[in-house]
Amino acid sequence: MLRRFLQSFWWMLLLGILTMLIFLGLEIKSYQTAIAAITKFEQVPGEIIYRSHLKLDDQSGNTWQVILWKQIYPGHPPSVNLRLVGFPGSAELIHPQPLRITKATGEVLTAPDVFLEEAPVPSIGQYDFQNILPKLPIEPLQLGIPLPVQHFINISVPPSVVQEWQSVVSN
Numbered sequence: 001m002l003r004r005f006l007q008s009f010w011w012m013l014l015l016g017i018l019t020m021l022i023f024l025g026l027e028i029k030s031y032q033t034a035i036a037a038i039t040k041f042e043q044v045p046g047e048i049i050y051r052s053h054l055k056l057d058d059q060s061g062n063t064w065q066v067i068l069w070k071q072i073y074p075g076h077p078p079s080v081n082l083r084l085v086g087f088p089g090s091a092e093l094i095h096p097q098p099l100r101i102t103k104a105t106g107e108v109l110t111a112p113d114v115f116l117e118e119a120p121v122p123s124i125g126q127y128d129f130q131n132i133l134p135k136l137p138i139e140p141l142q143l144g145i146p147l148p149v150q151h152f153i154n155i156s157v158p159p160s161v162v163q164e165w166q167s168v169v170s171n
């Protein structure tokens with residue numbers, strides 16, 4: 001009887017451990033890893049650009065290039081922009097429409113569209129992040145790229161990326 005009880009106990013323990021590992025694996029997969037590095041370069045003498053460049057997936061699995069940069073011109077205040085580049089066929093963005101940034105608390109911020117009429121390519125959006133970035137805590141965000149008829153493409157941004165963006169601005 002004791003032997004049967006111990007055998008059942010070990011099987012239940014093994015089943016519990018396997019279940020936990022499966023759920024942990026699913027949880028880890030739900031957060032994207034984003035590896036990027038901040039680069040600094042001088043495009044023309046006196047003009048310095050600090051840039052973060054990485055790739056993130058939207059809710060449909062399409063990959064987007066996400067580029068945040070701070071540009072410094074001598075005698076001018078720095079500018080901070082976020083450019084989202086979808087690969088061909090991913091989406092056709094409408095301009096000028098603001099980017100919707102949703103914080104983990106549910107608060108929604110908007111970044112103005114830099115392209116007043118149309119983008120050089122239909123799958124590119126560029127947004128002024130000068131006043132937005134200081135308001136972003138280091139927590140998960142969701143970027144809502146506007147599409148026609150009140151639809152949005154949503155891109156999840158992990159906290160590590162927000163932290164990197166903060167580093168770009170602090171340079």
